[in-house]
Amino acid sequence: MSSETQLPEADYVVLGSRIALGLDGGFAVAVPARLRLLEAAGAREPLMLSVDGQSPEAHAAQRQAFVDGGHVPDPSRVRNLFDELLAGGDWLSRAGEPGGRTPGVAYRTVRDAADRPIAELPVIENDPEWHLRDANVVVHAPDGDRVLRGFRGLYIAWLEAIAASRRGAAGDPDRLFVVVCESRQIGEALVGWDDPRVRLVHTIHNSHLPAPHDDPAAPVTGLWERWLRTLDAHDAVLWPTAAQRDEVAARFGDPGTFHVVPNTIDLGPEPGAAVRRDPHRVVMLNRLAPQKRVDLAVRAWPAVVAAVPDAHLDVYGDGPLRDELQTLVDELGVAASVTLHGATSERDAVFDRSSVFLTSTAFEGQGLSIAEALARGLPVVSTDARYGPREAVGDAGVLVPPGDVEALSAALIDLLRDDRRRVQLAARARAAAAAFTPEAVRPALVAALRAAVGHPSRRAR
Numbered sequence: 001m002s003s004e005t006q007l008p009e010a011d012y013v014v015l016g017s018r019i020a021l022g023l024d025g026g027f028a029v030a031v032p033a034r035l036r037l038l039e040a041a042g043a044r045e046p047l048m049l050s051v052d053g054q055s056p057e058a059h060a061a062q063r064q065a066f067v068d069g070g071h072v073p074d075p076s077r078v079r080n081l082f083d084e085l086l087a088g089g090d091w092l093s094r095a096g097e098p099g100g101r102t103p104g105v106a107y108r109t110v111r112d113a114a115d116r117p118i119a120e121l122p123v124i125e126n127d128p129e130w131h132l133r134d135a136n137v138v139v140h141a142p143d144g145d146r147v148l149r150g151f152r153g154l155y156i157a158w159l160e161a162i163a164a165s166r167r168g169a170a171g172d173p174d175r176l177f178v179v180v181c182e183s184r185q186i187g188e189a190l191v192g193w194d195d196p197r198v199r200l201v202h203t204i205h206n207s208h209l210p211a212p213h214d215d216p217a218a219p220v221t222g223l224w225e226r227w228l229r230t231l232d233a234h235d236a237v238l239w240p241t242a243a244q245r246d247e248v249a250a251r252f253g254d255p256g257t258f259h260v261v262p263n264t265i266d267l268g269p270e271p272g273a274a275v276r277r278d279p280h281r282v283v284m285l286n287r288l289a290p291q292k293r294v295d296l297a298v299r300a301w302p303a304v305v306a307a308v309p310d311a312h313l314d315v316y317g318d319g320p321l322r323d324e325l326q327t328l329v330d331e332l333g334v335a336a337s338v339t340l341h342g343a344t345s346e347r348d349a350v351f352d353r354s355s356v357f358l359t360s361t362a363f364e365g366q367g368l369s370i371a372e373a374l375a376r377g378l379p380v381v382s383t384d385a386r387y388g389p390r391e392a393v394g395d396a397g398v399l400v401p402p403g404d405v406e407a408l409s410a411a412l413i414d415l416l417r418d419d420r421r422r423v424q425l426a427a428r429a430r431a432a433a434a435a436f437t438p439e440a441v442r443p444a445l446v447a448a449l450r451a452a453v454g455h456p457s458r459r460a461r
Helices: 027-040 057-069 081-086 089-095 149-168 186-191 220-227 243-254 294-307 322-331 347-352 366-377 388-394 406-419 418-435 438-453
Strands: 012-014 047-048 079-080 106-111 115-121 138-141 144-148 177-181 199-201 234-241 256-259 281-285 312-316 338-342 355-361 378-385 397-400
Touching: 012 027, 027 047, 027 294, 047 144, 047 149, 047 256, 057 081, 057 406, 079 081, 079 243, 081 115, 081 338, 081 406, 089 138, 106 397, 106 438, 115 149, 138 149, 138 199, 144 149, 149 177, 149 186, 149 234, 177 186, 177 438, 186 199, 186 220, 234 243, 234 438, 243 256, 256 438, 281 294, 281 347, 281 366, 294 312, 294 322, 312 347, 322 338, 338 347, 338 418, 355 366, 355 388, 355 406, 366 378, 378 388, 378 406, 388 397, 388 418, 397 406, 406 418
Parallel strands: 012 047, 012 177, 047 079, 177 199, 199 234, 234 256, 281 312, 281 355, 312 338, 355 378, 378 397
Antiparallel strands: 106 115, 115 138, 138 144
């Protein structure tokens, strides 16, 4: 490999609060895709780590789902803090210092399969900054109880144990350990980790803007406001779009660590001659959640079907708004031409029956489904939402103002009526999607990680 596609020597892990297929949408696909990209760039058996507190049985099922779906090569690459907490081990016995519970704080006891107490975890309710509190985590070690500084102390102790094991296997006590944080809560919790052999890289998966998500000067509050205060502490920050990077840099400053590294898709083979598209079939594929504003597409549809009577809208995906959306479909009298299908495992077949991909999203981090549709040769009609659609669609689709139902219906009507234009846009679709293949994105990822590794830790004392 050339230096543009080869990672510097180090150990690499990706770390999220929870990474679960079927629960975490595109995030649960993007994170293991980054793991595979790291390995393709030369990382030695990178790991995908999580710190969510579900049962070991739930984690085992999730690991197997990642393997069965081809997202990770084997279950050993997927590890969870609480599984390893229950298993005990020397890393717990060595962690922290002698002590006990923090007075005035409620605790819950973590027990192993033999009902032996392993640890005492503070219970901090109704506090969005619970992960930053210093209430002791108590570990029951063979030589007496030991304490760690809150959940962040527990996270760091676990990561230090993994890093030490990797260094021991490599025979290099100074080997660098690169943690790619996929969750802002995790990133916040780790910024006090001042080991000079550690590099913290942070990825972004969504818009930082508050509702209605279209004003780059709007006040930023809550988790985003706290996380933005930590920008200087990360050795690299990976933005999925240039637009978001530029707007954050203009408002909050770029400490010299910003990089644009989109999430990747598998381009796959070009749809063959056997594909028979319905020229008036429009498809959506997304969670039925408030962010995706599927209701706007449904509200646009009466005008579409009035102008193109045989048009049909297929909506694939599931979520909390399904019943509400079905009620809207019925109220608007479009049940004959709008179908909520639920989740599908036949994405490419769904795309290949259609002629236009539609998204009416309010905001995005990147919008992987757009690139996936383009890869199947579908032109796109999308809201011009921050952030992602504009950079993904390029010249292979049509953008309309966010929230504009009339513009959405007009764009669909124009495209469904104009076979020639639709074919022209479709011809450009796979070229637009190619910008998001692993091969296209790898140089940007390698450059970002080389920059992080090539400079001293931004947290080291």
